[in-house]
Amino acid sequence: MKKAISHVGKLSLNAIEEVGYAFMLLVESLEWFFLGKFRNQSVRLAHIFHEAMSIGVKAVPIASILCFSVGMMLALQGLETLKPYGAQSQVVTGIAVSVTREFSALIIGIIVAGRSGSAITARIGTMKESQEIDALRVIGINPVRYLAAPILIAMMLVLPLLTVIGDFLGMLGGAVYTSFELNMTVATYMNRSFEVLSINDVAQGVSKSIVFAIIIVLVSVSNGFKVTGGSEGVGRSTTRSVVLSISYIIVADMIFTFFLTR
Amino acid sequence: MNTAAQVENNLPHQVAPDVVIDVKNLVTHYDDKLILDDINFTVNKGEIMVIMGGSGSGKSTLLRFLLGLNTPTSGTVSLLGKDITQMSAQEMYEMRKQMGVAFQGGALFGSMTVAENTQLPLREHTRLDENTMRIMSRMKLEVVNLAGFEDLMPAQLSGGMIKRAALARAIIMDPKLLFFDEPSAGLDPVVAAELDELILRLRDAMNMSIVVVTHELDSAFKIADRITVLDRGKILMCGTVDEVRNSGNERIHNLLNRKPRQDAVDVDEYMGRLTGRNIKGSLPD
Numbered sequence: 277m278k279k280a281i282s283h284v285g286k287l288s289l290n291a292i293e294e295v296g297y298a299f300m301l302l303v304e305s306l307e308w309f310f311l312g313k314f315r316n317q318s319v320r321l322a323h324i325f326h327e328a329m330s331i332g333v334k335a336v337p338i339a340s341i342l343c344f345s346v347g348m349m350l351a352l353q354g355l356e357t358l359k360p361y362g363a364q365s366q367v368v369t370g371i372a373v374s375v376t377r378e379f380s381a382l383i384i385g386i387i388v389a390g391r392s393g394s395a396i397t398a399r400i401g402t403m404k405e406s407q408e409i410d411a412l413r414v415i416g417i418n419p420v421r422y423l424a425a426p427i428l429i430a431m432m433l434v435l436p437l438l439t440v441i442g443d444f445l446g447m448l449g450g451a452v453y454t455s456f457e458l459n460m461t462v463a464t465y466m467n468r469s470f471e472v473l474s475i476n477d478v479a480q481g482v483s484k485s486i487v488f489a490i491i492i493v494l495v496s497v498s499n500g501f502k503v504t505g506g507s508e509g510v511g512r513s514t515t516r517s518v519v520l521s522i523s524y525i526i527v528a529d530m531i532f533t534f535f536l537t538r
Numbered sequence: 539m540n541t542a543a544q545v546e547n548n549l550p551h552q553v554a555p556d557v558v559i560d561v562k563n564l565v566t567h568y569d570d571k572l573i574l575d576d577i578n579f580t581v582n583k584g585e586i587m588v589i590m591g592g593s594g595s596g597k598s599t600l601l602r603f604l605l606g607l608n609t610p611t612s613g614t615v616s617l618l619g620k621d622i623t624q625m626s627a628q629e630m631y632e633m634r635k636q637m638g639v640a641f642q643g644g645a646l647f648g649s650m651t652v653a654e655n656t657q658l659p660l661r662e663h664t665r666l667d668e669n670t671m672r673i674m675s676r677m678k679l680e681v682v683n684l685a686g687f688e689d690l691m692p693a694q695l696s697g698g699m700i701k702r703a704a705l706a707r708a709i710i711m712d713p714k715l716l717f718f719d720e721p722s723a724g725l726d727p728v729v730a731a732e733l734d735e736l737i738l739r740l741r742d743a744m745n746m747s748i749v750v751v752t753h754e755l756d757s758a759f760k761i762a763d764r765i766t767v768l769d770r771g772k773i774l775m776c777g778t779v780d781e782v783r784n785s786g787n788e789r790i791h792n793l794l795n796r797k798p799r800q801d802a803v804d805v806d807e808y809m810g811r812l813t814g815r816n817i818k819g820s821l822p823d
Contacts (some may be wrong), residue, residue: 411645415659416634
């Protein structure tokens with residue numbers, strides 16, 4: 277019993293320490309981004325661009341396919357569910373609102389957490405194990421400025437853009453299926469979608485994606501910096517990073533949605 | 539100069555004007571475990587100081603404190619007359635421009651070519667144009683006999699080439715202090731001897747003060763002006779090569795003659811380790 281309580285206590289302390297570390301990482305990254313140039317140690321735009329390419333542009337194909345599929349799936353389920361009530365035409369509104377407010381940001385967040393979050397943890401963890409992080413420090417390069425800050429800024433720029441692309445492709449997926457079922461053209465479907473959507477719907481998804489971006493970066497970078505135990509440790513941290521990122525994204529999404537629908 | 543006699547007799551520490559590294563009463567812990575115990579030594583300008591000791595003696599840990607990567611429990615580490623344990627981040631940033639470090643495994647950045655690795659300190663600390671940086675990195679790669687390899691990635695290099703590339707990166711800013719962790723480890727004797735020659739050439743040509751951490755006796759005796767011998771986190775001796783060779787200290791003698799350490803066995807402790815209980819029968823914490 278004593279051991280169990282001690283174990284729970286240790287876990288709680290570790291959790292608090294991790295949250296504190298992640299928060300400091302966020303503050304320090306933003307501090308370097310905004311104040312770095314005054315210390316002659318600015319966050320390089322080239323690094324941000326490089327990260328944005330790796331996180332965003334290269335994720336466009338897979339993100340597009342998945343959002344298109346989710347849109348089509350929603351159309352399928354929606355038409356089937358609304359059929360008994362004769363309200364199939366309402367599927368346009370349902371898909372437009374649910375994709376822009378919810379699904380696009382969530383799907384993109386999960387894809388990027390799995391694809392880029394794991395890569396970030398593995399890269400930083402490997403660098404730590406091979407003393408590259410120490411090498412940065414002795415050269416006089418702050419690892420947070422050099423590694424974390426560009427990833428954070430790139431992620432905060434790219435995830436909203438991917439979400440907007442996901443919005444469009446999700447609706448397009450719904451349009452392609454619905455156009456066959458309801459005898460309407462894809463263009464008509466899309467026009468009706470844009471009519472029913474308000475800027476607030478898109479803003480909800482985009483603002484969620486910024487929160488998801490911060491979660492992915494903080495979890496993946498902090499897990500990378502804390503790697504110990506060689507290649508096995510890198511693997512363990514990478515798995516942990518992906519699982520935690522996706523879990524936090526889903527919980528954050530639930531909390532976000534709760535407050536936005538009040 | 540801080541002599542072996544001063545260390546052994548714990549005499550007051552007098553800093554000569556040409557002292558570039560001055561470690562005083564350095565004590566470090568890992569959790570509750572004492573790792574380094576009252577470390578005192580100095581390194582003079584233009585001197586090669588070898589920190590020698592067996593595995594687990596604390597020499598690599600000591601290097602981390604000399605580099606300012608860790609903060610000690612107590613004591614001071616002064617580089618070029620300034621105590622780095624009390625420095626602000628900005629002061630440390632300025633200090634690092636005068637330090638070069640070659641890590642044991644090279645610690646080259648895997649996503650960069652050899653040239654990009656060597657140019658990184660210049661890119662971060664200077665406003666030189668690309669051509670000048672390219673020429674400077676080629677000059678340093680020439681010094682370490684890596685001319686023509688600038689476009690290769692670290693994964694394409696042999697062990698010796700990685701160490702030489704790391705050395706080129708360490709000296710690109712012409713630092714006053716150079717730290718080299720285990721230069722000979724994992725290399726064949728010929729390549730290791732080449733690296734030793736290179737370290738001596740660097741000291742002579744650039745008047746650098748060099749700290750080398752190693753457990754290779756041949757290499758240590760060849761390059762050292764003075765040797766600090768560490769054992770179980772304590773300095774056994776700090777002296778010239780001849781003083782170390784002729785030391786009457788049994789543990790130094792064992793280290794030089796590659797005799798394995800044979801500690802007396804504490805029966806109670808041994809039984810405790812086997813059974814997971816201490817001798818009074820209660821479980822250890």
